[in-house]
Amino acid sequence: MATIFTPKISPCLWFDGDAEDAARFYVSLFPDSAINSEHRNAAEGPSGPEGSVLLVVFTLAGQRFLALNGGQKMEYTHAISFQVDCEDQAEVDRLWAAFTAEGREEQCGWLRDRWGVAWQIVPRVLPQLLSGPDPAKARRVMEALFQMVKLDIAALEKAAAG
Numbered sequence: 001m002a003t004i005f006t007p008k009i010s011p012c013l014w015f016d017g018d019a020e021d022a023a024r025f026y027v028s029l030f031p032d033s034a035i036n037s038e039h040r041n042a043a044e045g046p047s048g049p050e051g052s053v054l055l056v057v058f059t060l061a062g063q064r065f066l067a068l069n070g071g072q073k074m075e076y077t078h079a080i081s082f083q084v085d086c087e088d089q090a091e092v093d094r095l096w097a098a099f100t101a102e103g104r105e106e107q108c109g110w111l112r113d114r115w116g117v118a119w120q121i122v123p124r125v126l127p128q129l130l131s132g133p134d135p136a137k138a139r140r141v142m143e144a145l146f147q148m149v150k151l152d153i154a155a156l157e158k159a160a161a162g
Contacts, residue, residue, distance in 0.1 A: 011082075012066040014074045015115060017048060019067035022115055023056040029098055030061040046071030081110065081118035088123070089153045095121050096150045109151040123153045129160045137162070 015022055020038065027033035039055040041047055047054050047069045056067040086092045096105075099121070102114035109122050129141045137160050144159035145151065 007064055010064040010066055012068055013115075013117060014068055014070040016071070016073045017052075017069055018115070019056050019069045020053045022113075022117075023058040023065070023067040025113075026060050026065075027058055029095060032062045033060050034058065036064075076112075076116045076118060078110075078118050081120055083120040083122055085122060085124045092121055092123055092151060092153070095119075105149045107149060108145055109148070121151065123151055123156070125153060126151070126156065129156055 013019070013022065023035055027035060036057040036059055038053055039057075041050055041052050041054045043050050048071070052069070054069055058065050058067065084095060086095065096111065099111050099113045099119055103112045105111050106118075109120050111119050111121065113119060126141075126145075130138050132138070140159040140162060141156055144156055148155070
């Protein structure tokens with residue numbers, strides 16, 4: 001069961017008629033996720049006909065999100081992305097496959113889902129590999145990372161080891 005809380009700030013994602021599909025896809029990928037409520041248009045408007053979905057409130061990995069059918073296509077940019085800290089390579093691989101099935105791959109662990117939302121699928125160990133007193137180690141890890149599309153933990157650890 002997803003944790004339901006009302007934070008002061010919640011990300012609101014803009015869609016053109018498929019907010020419900022997007023929210024259902026996202027909650028299928030993460031534990032502690034659920035659709036919390038759907039709000040329908042009371043009358044015909046830019047967001048769709050009377051009775052169609054206007055807003056979906058959902059919890060994604062414990063974080064509250066909103067998905068709004070805004071009534072027109074809006075493009076997402078890299079200025080906003082969602083970073084997912086992955087426990088291991090299996091989680092990186094699973095999420096990468098799910099998001100890119102109808103989306104597209106980008107560099108350095110970034111991808112776009114089928115709606116154009118930018119996600120960073122990152123192994124939890126990466127900050128440890130990039131930090132510490134050895135700048136040469138961090139440089140090797142960054143050089144390896146810059147050559148990757150989907151991040152490979154074993155290759156990053158091998159770069160760290162030199």
